[in-house]
Amino acid sequence: MARREETDQEAAAPPTHRPTSVPVLGVGMVGYAFMGAAHSQGWRTAGHVFDLPMRPALAAVCGRDRAAVDAAAARHGWAAAETDWRALIARDDVQLVDICTPGDSHAEIAIAALEAGKHVLCEKPLANTVAEAEAMTAAAARAAARGQVAMVGFNYRRVPAIAYARQLIAEGRLGPLRHVRAAYLQDWLVDPESPLTWRLERERAGSGALGDLGAHIVDLAQYLAGEPLVGVSAVSETFVRERPRLAGPSAGLSGAADTGARGAVTVDDAALFTGRLASGALASFEATRMAAGRKNALRLEINGERGSLAFDLERLNELSFHDHTEPAATAGFRRVLVTEPQHPYLEAWWPPGHALGYEHTFVHQARDLVRTIAEGTAPAPSFADGLQVQRVLAAVEESAEKNSVHTPVVL
């Protein structure tokens, strides 16, 4: 049941303390920027909302700059701070390594952590190349034989409305699928003077909007459909090809100080691609950081023979459902408010109608990972799932390269 109002007696009773018999799961996190802050909140909160078989402990956070990582530890509630990820992995109070760094360090850190006997959570996309993702997946398979868990952080699977959409599709409420339509639209690069950060350099990020945003919608399309993409065709573009450099930790490779220097953008600003799923269903994708006015607009529509589902991350408590088996006179998309206790994850939160937010997806991710580790079940999404996404991204880039010469429209 959703958390109900306390009775007067309960409110007056002395605070009950959580059982201390639950074993501790020591977490060590590498990176402390946006994703580090979001993951920290998930680790802090999960054990206070869900009854978990292990209690996450924020043992240590790691970052290169001593002053900055000490400040991050204090701000986000980490017990210790390290400046070398190898020292973090070696800590006896760390059983799980959470990787929140740019993609160019995912493989090295994840493989070292797995080989050191730790569980791993790695931010998306899994890696910057298919080869790296393959090596990580092989290391995860070896580690699984030792009882270790490796998960990739596609957190949007843990939006209750998306998890519920997956349930409805798996139950057959849409029937055989015909289309998956996905877009992830942001606009933080519309200004050509937005600085050159690591996300705009291939060596650090692997790709641009494609890996940053496209990875999410590729994972969600395959997760919701329950089947992989088997072919893609793509176009991509870099509209702004150089930008001012920044100094400091978010700077690009050269980290040029305030010299006024400008650097080359070496990744895509936008990628549009179509795909075919294993069943023959068709899919279309848009990933861009140039959609002026769209802040975090991840939109999905799945069309089947018996009905359709639609979702917008900017209205993430809602799921639109059209049941095509209903009489046409009364059929149509209806808005399902996904806040009932029977909806995924909601049993632990608030009464119906008390909406959740973006940060709750990281609490759900922490809950699911702790349960997977305690129960010895297979992680989802696994590194193999992350490798499949990486293979789709590589195919998109290969197609976009070939399609750089479009079939001319004869005027």
Ligand code: SOE
């Ligand atoms: C890009 O700005 C970004 O931070 C992505 O990297 C995250 O994966 C997404 O959840 C929010 O937007």
